[in-house]
Amino acid sequence: MKKTDIKYTNQRIEILDFLKEFDGHPTVDDVFEGVRQKLTRISKATVYNNLRFLSEKGLIKEVNVKGVSRFESNMIPHHHTMCLECGEMKDYESEELCEYAMKIAAEIDDFKIESADTNFYGICKKCMEKE
Amino acid sequence: MKKTDIKYTNQRIEILDFLKEFDGHPTVDDVFEGVRQKLTRISKATVYNNLRFLSEKGLIKEVNVKGVSRFESNMIPHHHTMCLECGEMKDYESEELCEYAMKIAAEIDDFKIESADTNFYGICKKCMEKE
């Protein structure tokens, strides 16, 4: 399953471009609305199918938040902070923590680790100021 | 929102008992089928509503896996291993990792950490043997 196997259709290119420029973790609807600016006739099913396709190919990453799929194109191992108030989700990169988690995971019996990620739950700046 | 505010109806008690005895991370359907053994007339909506209620009260924990809710009554901070082949999910307790993650999180700017959890993705023993 090499990268060269991938057919880069217009729809897929626009989806990838949109994800690259989007600041955050868009839902399927976000992607759909965004891509529709350029490809006015694209259907939501195509967005769904291609988001799944691209994440299976390892070009993007799917993150599930409370039962809803979100996507990101940042493929560097990293973590996420989630605001318990407003639901905002942000990247947080800590190489140390990635390595520490992988080291610990390597010691788990009967389990071959492939990846690890950590989610931080708390209150974001905006919501702190609101209170 | 004290624990004493909670009305322990028969349905809630049975759901809590079921979760305590269940070895794993049951879905809503698992809970429904389990509890129905004793309360034959319970409805799935009651199971949904009470699982949400109990997790809001902090008596159980909800974990979302691929868009589906699962529940656990183990409230001690811990992590999860997930098998990429069969989807099996297991608890993994590492106090060191919990503390390390919290320590790192405390340093994130503009974010007041409350909790952190780590998911390990890989291949479980059963699936390794299958190959």
Added chain:
DNA sequence: GTACATGCAAACGCTTTGCTGGGCG
């Protein structure tokens, strides 16, 4: 011409909601 993508609509599965009746203070 074959294989695979698209667009559209319908179907699907998990979850929530509205309503009515019941239980307990």
Added chain:
DNA sequence: CGCCCAGCAAAGCGTTTGCATGTAC
């Protein structure tokens, strides 16, 4: 009597699928 909870069915919402058409090699 008032309040909350249970049961039931229907609605809601995110997602997947079937099918006919289109497009690239």
